[in-house]
Amino acid sequence: MSSSKKIILSIAVPIPLNRVFDYLPPDNYTPEHLQPGVRVKIPFGKNTKTGVLLAIKPDSTIDTSKLKKAESILDTYPLLSSKDLLYWAQTYYHHPIGDVFLSAFPIALRKGKSSKLKVPHYYKLTGTGKDINEQALKNAPKQLALLNLLQTQQQAISSQEIANYFKLWRAPLKALIDKKYVTQTSTDHIQPAIITRQPALQANPEQLTAIDSVCTQLDKFSVHLLEGVTGSGKTEVYLQIIHQVLTNGLQVLVLLPEITLTPQLEARFRQRFAVAIETYHSQHNETQRLTAWVNMQQGNSAILLGTRSALLTPLPRPGLIILDEEHDSSFKQQEGFRFSARDIAIVRAKMLDIR
Structure with a gap:
């Protein structure tokens, strides 16, 4: 008890007040888990809230006898490893610090749910299936489509990855397993040695100029505007730039202006790249968004396609940020924490010294 009084937790709480709140550590906490960036469950008024630990300090301006104890530490390690961008956004946009910090999390984590993902099942073709x-x-098109997907894989594929391709996949998969064409495996998912499934298209001189101008500056911060009419090949330009970034072992964040554009671009990305790809937008349910966020945050996936809500997703190996149709008004958040995704993306790239 005496040691707890010497530790004060400075916590950001998602309320419309631009201040942090001091708490005492919870009973029976693990000291190693008490690090800035973890989520903390706290009593707040008559309710409980999920906040973010910003700092640990030895004293408080409030009498420690009047401070409440936090209820629990929700994470075993910091989910937000770098907080400089969030501090900058809070200051620049004059928005309450708790709202800004919690906006970096998917809804499930804001509600205090666990960040640990269920271990997915993996599937691969049997010898018969190959x-x-x-x-x-021929009379089971869904089974055939799933079989064709598995044939294109270099390794076992997870149920989560299958769900990215097909909405109704469980019944066709079960049928293929029953027919001994597919088997479940416990083999851990390993990133494939190859990066692309398909070769790049032949770039024209204008595309080559754009690709070279960006790729020659991949080792430092820079901002580039790629301008061209619809159908001029802008997407192919940044697909080839992304390939170079992936070759360097780095992650890529691609922001899109509209949810309706995501499936179209996702299909093109999956056709081109063999790496793990995540999507993040409001049409996904809480579990899907949590899975995408954690996989990027832990470095399990290499590419994230999402709308502006994906902007603050942590990346342990950031290499490139792309805004498709950056002039689109949907990149400006108009409710709650109001911000320009383009401006924050530029500041984030500068802080990370990336493109």
């Missing part, structure tokens, strides 16, 4: 004649599944 040699099957497609005519055998």
Whole structure:
């Protein structure tokens, strides 16, 4: 008890007040878990809230006998490893610090849910599945589509990855397993050695100029505007730039202006790249967004496609940020924490010394 009185937790709480709140550590906490960037469950008024630990200090301006104890530390390690960007956004946009910090989390984490993901099942073709004649599944198009997907994989594929391709996948998968074409495996998911599934298209002189101008500056902060009419090949330009970034072992964040554009671009990315790709937007449910966020935050996935809500997703190996149609008004958040995704993206890249 005496040691607890010497430790004060400075916590950001998502309320419309631009201040932090001091708390005492919870009972029976693990000292190693008490690090800035972890989430903390706290009593607040008549309710409980999820806040973010910003600092640990030896004293408080409030009498420690009047301070409440936090209820629990929700994480075993900091989910937000770098907080400079959030401090900058809070100051620049004059918005309450608790709202800004909690906006970096998906809804599930804001509600205090666990950041630990369920271990996914992995599936691969059996010897029979590899040699099957497609005519055998001509009357089962969903099974055939799933079989074709597995045939394009270099390794076992997780149920989460299958769900990215097909909405109704469980029944076709079960049928393929029953027919001994597919088997479940406990093999851990390992990033494939190859980066691309398909070769890049032949770039024209204008595209080559744009690609070279960016790729020659991949080792430092820079901002580039790629301008061209619809159908001029802008997407191919940044696909080839992304390939170079992935070759360097870094992650890529691609922000899109509209949810409706995401499936179209996602399909093109999955056709081109063999790395793990995540999508993040409001049409996903809480579990899907949590999975995408944690996989990027832990470095399990290499590419994140999302709308402006994906902007603050932590990346342990950041290499490139792209805003597709950066002039689109949907990149400006108009409710709650109001911000320009383009401006924050530029500041984030500068702080990280990336493109």
